[in-house]
Amino acid sequence: MDDFYKEYILDHYRNPRNFGRLDAPDAAAEDLNPLCGDKICFELKLDGDDRVAEVRFSGKGCAISQASASMLSETLHGETLEDLARIPEERVLENVGIGISPARMKCAMLGLKVVKNAALRLLSDRAEAAGNQST
């Protein structure tokens, strides 16, 4: 943990990228880490090709959770919902660099969990709507 709080982590913590809310997002989800009170919400707007056109995240919590969410938010443009649902944990680890202790892994992964939930929820809503139409 000594090396963890590098410049760029502190930078993302204090100046989170894509921070805020979206009006009428296409996909959204929120989660909290009950262990420490970290809260993250991701909102996404899709373009005509059904790819991520706009991303916002909001919430509050520790530097690890917020910085990790901020860095993740920068990598989502142009992804499809299926891509989002399949983002591997490695992407988060690459972003934040080395040194997260096992106890803090949940904080680092919270943003990713929320992004995946947002994508999966929209996919599932669409599947249900399609199902309803055909019955």
Add this chain to the structure above:
Amino acid sequence: MLAAERDLRAARIARDFPLLAQPTSRGKRLAYLDSAASSQKPQAVIDALVHYYTHDNANIHRGVYELAERATEAFEQARVKVARFVNAAEPAEIVWTRNTTESINLVSFTWGLQNLGPGDAILTSQLEHHSNLVPWQLLAAKTGAELRFIEVDAHGVHRLDDLDAKLRGTKLVAFSHVSNALGTIAPLETIVARAHAAGAVVLVDGAQSVPHFPLDVQALDVDFLAASGHKMCGPTGIGFLYGKRALLEAMPPFLTGGDMIRKVAYHDTTFNELPWKFEAGTSNIADAVALGAAVDYLESVGMDWIREHERGLTAYALEALRALAPRGLSIYGPEQLADRSAVISFNLGDIHAHDLASILDTEGVCVRAGHHCTMPLMEKMGWPATARASFYLYNTEQDVDQLVAALHKALEIFKL
């Protein structure tokens, strides 16, 4: 005792606790400041546990052979020790449980379900740990009773100006003697007196007070007192409920089965007398015996001394932390030392408590960070999380100095 003398004694006491001598994986000295979460154990307690399993282990109450008699004697002697520790009128008023949480649930499921109904109220406080809140929420929902709260101000001090109004119709007052989140010492005598005058029964959550304060349940006249062994130098998995005999006798059993019975037939059963009516199945014998050893140890140190030491060390810590106020250190909880136990919740600048605790960890300092199982309180106060340092008989000024040095490191890392 002079501060220096007191601190020296605490350092000697710390040597009775083998775990405290372990450096961390980074080779740092361990400064264990999380006794509010769980306490370390003296060698005497560890030895008592090992001795029991090496020499005295058997099931209790039923065996006729000498080994079983020794096990039973050790188990019941531990009960006598705990009864004496809190000055209960008799050992039968001490029921072994797993921990404070289970003790509270026991009262909720037996006394609570039997005595509460629509039109009644349960009064608790805004400071409560989830274990002394959630059981009452469920009890209120099941019985139709109303759940009310004694409010606290921005410093976590109880507001009693509307206490009598809140006591009207209240049948049970359940509150913590000491707040695990803020260290607030509740005005226990006042609340007990007014509660009894209003005809209510009083349950005290003693998780953070029984280990640290000399207590006399008869003098305080509390009806129920709940506590955990692992917070008072005892092992995990053992705790107790003190209850006045008359109340315990009138309560139906909690868990049922072996050992809590007198006579069993296929279609009905009569129950055992106190305290065994409330101890179903094989108890946590070994850990009860070890808790008895913990009581012996605490009494050998002296609860009055422990209280004095904690007060002195808390004063030292508060002064050191207040010196960091210009660098962004905020201390929460009562402003008056007399209203505080040895628990200090704080934040540093815009550093989230979790990050702070991680950095402190790299310097060998163990504090807790988060909501401390008091989510509603954190929400009310507007704090996403706090860091918490807590002291016990084995902590010294060196521990506090190590905390302060680690806080300086955090300021450096976060460029504050």
